[in-house]
Each structure stands twice: as structure tokens, then as C-alpha cells.
Amino acid sequence: MMKRKNIVINIKGVRFTDGEIQEVRYKNIPLRISEKNCSNGLHNILVVFTYKEIQPARYESYLVGVFDDESLDQ
Numbered sequence: 001m002m003k004r005k006n007i008v009i010n011i012k013g014v015r016f017t018d019g020e021i022q023e024v025r026y027k028n029i030p031l032r033i034s035e036k037n038c039s040n041g042l043h044n045i046l047v048v049f050t051y052k053e054i055q056p057a058r059y060e061s062y063l064v065g066v067f068d069d070e071s072l073d074q
């Protein structure tokens with residue numbers, strides 16, 4: 001979890017909101033993080049993206065970055 005924060009904090013345009021529940025935003029849209037295994041299952045991949053309903057039933061998603069184990073260890 002700490003590693004995630006270290007990665008996210010270094011992405012240009014990412015802001016942490018103030019308040020009781022701290023939210024991470026990218027261009028003022030809440031940031032989402034999905035953890036996956038790579039195709040051969042050896043590495044953890046972190047997919048950082050935004051996902052927002054812009055009109056009813058219309059969504060916009062923006063891929064902010066994809067990071068692997070090695071970035072996680074830095």
C-alpha cells in the first residue's frame with residue numbers, strides 16, 4: 001500500500017484531497033488502481049486509471065500509467 005502511494009504521488013497531475021477520507025485525484029477525477037498479474041503470472045502490474053460517468057451511461061476512462069514490480073520496489 002505504501003509502495004502504491006509512492007508511485008501515485010510521483011505521477012504528474014495527481015493530487016491528494018484534504019478531508020477525513022483522503023482521495024487521490026487526477027485532473028480532478030478520482031483515481032483508480034487495479035492490481036493484476038502479468039500474462040505469465042510472474043509480476044505484479046499496477047494499472048492506474050480514471051473512470052467517470054460523463055453522461056448517463058456514457059463513461060470516459062483515461063489510462064494514467066502501468067507499473068510493474070520493479071517500479072514498485074524503487
Ligand SMILES: [Zn+2]
Nearest residue numbers: 038040042043
Ligand atoms: Zn511478467
